[in-house]
Amino acid sequence: MLKRAMRKLRALLFRARLECEMEREMQFHLERETEENLRRGMSLAEARRAARMSFGGVEGVKEECRDMQRPRPLETLWQDVRFGARMLRKNPGFSLLAVVTLALGIGANTAIFSVVYGVLLRPLPYQDGHQLVVLQQYSAQSGANSLGFSVKEIRDYREQTQTLAEVTEHHSMTFTLFGGAEPELIQTGVVSANYFEMMGVKPLLGRTFLPEDETHGADAVLVLSYDYWQRSHRGDPHVTGRRFRMNDRPHTVIGVLPPVPQYPNENDVYMPTVACPTRSSEAFQSNRNGRMMSVFGRLKSGGELAQAQADLSVIADNMRQQHADAYPAQQRFHTSVTSLHDELTQRAQKTFLILLGTAGLVLLIACANVANLALARVMRREHEMAVRTQIEPQHLIRQLRSAVYEFDLDTAIDQVRTLEDTGREAMASPRLTATLLNLFALLALVITAAGIAGVMALAAAQRRHEIGVRLALGARRDAGAGHAARIEAGLARFVIGRGRRVGHDARRIVVAVCGRAD
Amino acid sequence: MAKKQADLLQGTLDLQILKTLALGEQHGWGIAQRIQQTSEGVLNINQGSLYPALYRLEEQGWISSSWDVSDNNRQAKYYKLTRTGQKQLAEEVANWERLSGAIELVLQSS
Numbered sequence: 301m302l303k304r305a306m307r308k309l310r311a312l313l314f315r316a317r318l319e320c321e322m323e324r325e326m327q328f329h330l331e332r333e334t335e336e337n338l339r340r341g342m343s344l345a346e347a348r349r350a351a352r353m354s355f356g357g358v359e360g361v362k363e364e365c366r367d368m369q370r371p372r373p374l375e376t377l378w379q380d381v382r383f384g385a386r387m388l389r390k391n392p393g394f395s396l397l398a399v400v401t402l403a404l405g406i407g408a409n410t411a412i413f414s415v416v417y418g419v420l421l422r423p424l425p426y427q428d429g430h431q432l433v434v435l436q437q438y439s440a441q442s443g444a445n446s447l448g449f450s451v452k453e454i455r456d457y458r459e460q461t462q463t464l465a466e467v468t469e470h471h472s473m474t475f476t477l478f479g480g481a482e483p484e485l486i487q488t489g490v491v492s493a494n495y496f497e498m499m500g501v502k503p504l505l506g507r508t509f510l511p512e513d514e515t516h517g518a519d520a521v522l523v524l525s526y527d528y529w530q531r532s533h534r535g536d537p538h539v540t541g542r543r544f545r546m547n548d549r550p551h552t553v554i555g556v557l558p559p560v561p562q563y564p565n566e567n568d569v570y571m572p573t574v575a576c577p578t579r580s581s582e583a584f585q586s587n588r589n590g591r592m593m594s595v596f597g598r599l600k601s602g603g604e605l606a607q608a609q610a611d612l613s614v615i616a617d618n619m620r621q622q623h624a625d626a627y628p629a630q631q632r633f634h635t636s637v638t639s640l641h642d643e644l645t646q647r648a649q650k651t652f653l654i655l656l657g658t659a660g661l662v663l664l665i666a667c668a669n670v671a672n673l674a675l676a677r678v679m680r681r682e683h684e685m686a687v688r689t690q691i692e693p694q695h696l697i698r699q700l701r702s703a704v705y706e707f708d709l710d711t712a713i714d715q716v717r718t719l720e721d722t723g724r725e726a727m728a729s730p731r732l733t734a735t736l737l738n739l740f741a742l743l744a745l746v747i748t749a750a751g752i753a754g755v756m757a758l759a760a761a762q763r764r765h766e767i768g769v770r771l772a773l774g775a776r777r778d779a780g781a782g783h784a785a786r787i788e789a790g791l792a793r794f795v796i797g798r799g800r801r802v803g804h805d806a807r808r809i810v811v812a813v814c815g816r817a818d
Numbered sequence: 819m820a821k822k823q824a825d826l827l828q829g830t831l832d833l834q835i836l837k838t839l840a841l842g843e844q845h846g847w848g849i850a851q852r853i854q855q856t857s858e859g860v861l862n863i864n865q866g867s868l869y870p871a872l873y874r875l876e877e878q879g880w881i882s883s884s885w886d887v888s889d890n891n892r893q894a895k896y897y898k899l900t901r902t903g904q905k906q907l908a909e910e911v912a913n914w915e916r917l918s919g920a921i922e923l924v925l926q927s928s
Contacts, residue, residue, distance in 0.1 A: 321885075325846060325895045326869065328888075332847040333865070335890075356866030364870035368877055 322365060326358055387677075388742070394677065395742070398670045405659075405666030412659040416652045432499070432640035433464070433608060435595040437616075439631040448591040451584065453619065457595070460615045463608040464597040468492040468499075471593045472565055473576060479544035480532060488546075489567035490576040496523075498598050499563070506540040506555030513554075513572045520551040520575040526559040528568035547577050564594055588626040596640070608637050831871050833914060836899065836907040839881060843898035845888060846872060872897060880906045 330351050337347035355361070388395040435457065436446035449457075449469070458467040470491045477484045496508040504526065513521050524539065533539050543550045551571070573579050584590050599608055616635040620627040627633045638646075838844060838852045849872075850865045875881045880903035888894035899907065 321895065324893070328845070328892065328894050329847045329850075329865065331892075332890075354865050356864050358866070361866040361869050364867075365873040368870050368873035 401666045405663035408659045412655050431599040433597045433637050434643045437635050439633050449593050449595045450590045452588045463603050463611040465600045466498050466598045468495045469593040486568040489570040503555040504558040521554045522551045523555045523570040529556045833910045839899040843896045845894040
């Protein structure tokens with residue numbers, strides 16, 4: 301079985317060698333027969349003629365032999381491939397159009413898939429990013445937006461949770477900062493001491509907050525964001541230790557954040573919760589309805605989201621029973637916990653899937669378009685095909701040979717060939733040059749197509765980290781989709797050359813392609 | 819007329835080739851000689867028609883071929899029987915004997 305397959309493969313690959321062997325084999329036969337005839341006393345001419353007579357037509361025998369050994373399906377496939385290659389070579393315009401069309405389709409898909417993979421499928425670029433969760437509290441009044449949490453609620457969750465290793469809070473306020481060239485209004489993030497550590501953000505200069513910084517009566521300290529540090533302090537490396545006045549008390553700079561986009565929003569500086577006058581006021585702290593803070597947590601190692609959800613629901617139920625006045629029944633308060641990854645990508649997800657679907661459609665249309673073009677070409681050749689399939693040159697040869705035999709048996713007609721063969725031989729040399737040239741051109745084309753796709757994939761891949769971080773620490777929760785759309789638009793501009801929004805461009809591709817397909 | 823003869827021979831040609839190769843490996847011309855000798859010239863086949871049969875048998879895996887130096891010191895393509903070829907030969911011989919036996923019976927009874 302294997303041997304047979306090997307022989308078929310050989311028959312396919314070493315066509316010329318087999319032809320040569322066949323020729324040698326028959327030549328050997330004729331020579332032996334001639335020798336035999338000479339031995340019987342014939343003259344050389346007679347002996348040769350007799351040998352040829354008893355053998356029959358060599359070409360005819362060869363043709364029959366070829367019929368016997370030809371591995372049909374493989375050969376036909378190979379012929380088709382060669383025919384295809386020849387057609388592509390003959391029609392560079394068509395080939396270029398086909399390659400470009402497919403390259404666009406494939407390129408767009410690759411680019412969008414890279415983004416989708418980077419944002420939706422890849423884990424967050426943090427140490428144990430999959431363990432970060434977002435807590436949200438809703439009521440009938442708040443609808444789909446989270447209410448936020450009050451100081452008392454945060455304390456309850458933090459103290460009672462069995463499933464979260466850490467709980468941290470964040471809110472943002474605007475304060476006036478004195479001590480620089482002139483007073484400045486600055487956006488201030490007010491966070492728990494463990495905030496940066498839990499999110500895995502390491503300071504660029506100095507340090508982030510310690511538990512001591514959050515104790516009552518501690519000296520007020522500030523951590524600067526990278527952008528603010530660059531903007532207002534021109535990246536001064538000795539900024540740590542400088543003192544500024546805020547809320548009528550001195551604040552000391554203890555560190556600078558690295559240039560990562562911030563989550564859940566962009567702030568100029570950060571301070572611990574005790575330094576915020578609102579957050580640390582007696583009235584606010586004792587008000588269970590003062591819901592203003594965002595809350596994040598980290599699952600205990602090996603913990604499941606479902607367990608955390610059950611755990612937090614129990615705590616929330618207890619809370620509502622103990623403080624029924626703060627949670628009116630008709631408001632239907634409930635608390636949910638979502639993985640940070642899901643929360644960040646939730647809004648982007650729909651956009652991305654639509655984009656992916658669109659890109660898939662574009663590829664499909666590109667394929668259909670190429671198929672259409674190919675079909676159109678076939679239709680044009682229909683007449684030629686009909687003629688070709690009706691008359692097989694090999695049959696003609698056989699008929700011709702038998703016709704010649706009718707007249708004179710001794711005429712050597714081994715040299716019957718189709719005109720095509722003769723023409724092919726005459727054209728062999730210039731054709732080789734043209735083939736080589738075209739081959740290189742095709743190679744260049746393929747490399748270019750691969751290059752375009754590669755560059756687009758790279759462009760997406762390079763921004764993948766940024767997308768991930770931006771989404772994780774991004775300015776607005778719905779910024780992910782917008783940002784993705786911006787990246788996509790950039791890619792689309794790259795692919796198509798112009799256009800402002802990807803949705804717009806995608807539609808244009810479809811229309812343009814459809815138009816051409818008609 | 820020639821075509822009819824070829825058709826008649828076709829069925830027996832495979833058997834003759836296999837039988838000849840059962841005696842040992844041989845090249846095409848040798849097989850043709852051998853068949854002519856053993857059949858005492860009755861089955862004087864067109865020598866050329868031997869080759870398509872050889873190629874077909876090889877394609878079916880019943881015989882295999884290799885190049886070797888012939889008795890007069892020239893390269894020749896030698897054929898030999900494969901294992902499946904031996905089985906096929908036994909089968910065809912049995913078939914043939916059954917057929918010729920039957921024909922003999924028919925001829926004797928008439």
